[in-house]
Amino acid sequence: MPELPEVEIVRRGLERHVVGRTIESVQMLHPRALRRHVAGPDDFAAAVRGRKITGALRRGKYLWLPVGDDAVLAHLGMSGQLLIGDPSRPLSPHVRVRLTFTDSGPDLRFSDQRTFGHLSLSVGGSVLPAAIAHIAPDPLEPAFDLAAVTARIRSRQSGIKRALLDQSLVSGIGNIYADEALWRARLHWAREGQQLRPAAITQLFRAVQEVFAESLSAGGTTFDSLYVNVNGQSGYFERSLNVYGRAGQPCRRCGTPVRRDPFMNRSAFSCPRCQPRPRARA
Numbered sequence: 001m002p003e004l005p006e007v008e009i010v011r012r013g014l015e016r017h018v019v020g021r022t023i024e025s026v027q028m029l030h031p032r033a034l035r036r037h038v039a040g041p042d043d044f045a046a047a048v049r050g051r052k053i054t055g056a057l058r059r060g061k062y063l064w065l066p067v068g069d070d071a072v073l074a075h076l077g078m079s080g081q082l083l084i085g086d087p088s089r090p091l092s093p094h095v096r097v098r099l100t101f102t103d104s105g106p107d108l109r110f111s112d113q114r115t116f117g118h119l120s121l122s123v124g125g126s127v128l129p130a131a132i133a134h135i136a137p138d139p140l141e142p143a144f145d146l147a148a149v150t151a152r153i154r155s156r157q158s159g160i161k162r163a164l165l166d167q168s169l170v171s172g173i174g175n176i177y178a179d180e181a182l183w184r185a186r187l188h189w190a191r192e193g194q195q196l197r198p199a200a201i202t203q204l205f206r207a208v209q210e211v212f213a214e215s216l217s218a219g220g221t222t223f224d225s226l227y228v229n230v231n232g233q234s235g236y237f238e239r240s241l242n243v244y245g246r247a248g249q250p251c252r253r254c255g256t257p258v259r260r261d262p263f264m265n266r267s268a269f270s271c272p273r274c275q276p277r278p279r280a281r282a
Contacts, residue, residue, distance in 0.1 A: 002076050004138055004172030005215035007061050010082055014065065015056035017084045018108055021101045022052045033096035033110060037120040047121050048072060060138050060171025066126035073122045073129045080117025083109045138172035139208050150201045153193040160196065161189035161268060173208060179244045179269045181207040188275040189268045214240065243269040
């Protein structure tokens with residue numbers, strides 16, 4: 001699933017290519033893409049037609065395009081893509097929604113091979129859609145409160161990686177960037193939050209911000225063709241990953257083979273030497 005850097009890359013592309021343009025038509029090609037819009041696909045199409053897009057915003061892994069006081073809210077899911085291009089190009093079989101604009105310029109297509117992503121209209125949601133108001137600010141937002149997040153982490157017995165993936169605590173961090181930040185901070189994913197000193201948590205979030213910034217400069221992380229920016233281009237941060245997906249390969253810092261452990265129906269990658277596992281409680 002795209003994480004914060006990948007979604008931010010898409011947001012920047014939307015800001016460049018659709019802000020200031022007026023929607024002329026909405027072509028609905030698969031109703032599942034609008035399943036979160038309770039009033040149905042036809043209502044969505046009627047509600048956004050003729051509306052001017054005034055911004056491109058993001059919180060965590062969600063995107064939204066303000067249209068007046070309302071907003072078109074998008075989540076890419078596992079394979080969602082928002083693609084800009086020549087309106088006359090052929091429709092791929094995975095395009096679910098197509099928006100054209102009154103200037104007859106490039107159209108915007110929501111393509112989603114696995115159909116886990118979705119669009120909806122958030123009434124009154126131009127500043128922050130109500131559907132995502134419960135999601136915490138991410139580490140790149142001015143609203144991110146490190147002191148408050150530190151206090152909450154230190155009150156928990158759960159492992160630090162579980163805390164990083166809790167979108168009500170901090171948004172935008174997924175499996176890839178959690179592992180990478182923990183490696184940089186030399187913390188094992190199972191270390192309990194209450195065992196960490198404030199300085200260690202500060203160092204961890206500094207690592208999160210660093211790995212986000214490096215990924216953004218590389219266009220995000222692409223493991224297959226499902227994540228691309230709005231122009232259909234892949235990112236190349238995958239080449240710079242230090243532990244994620246590198247089980248058995250040498251740690252780039254000490255040479256110890258990277259370890260893979262099962263974690264919440266996923267995997268956790270770490271260096272046994274740089275990130276020693278905490279001792280079990282007596």
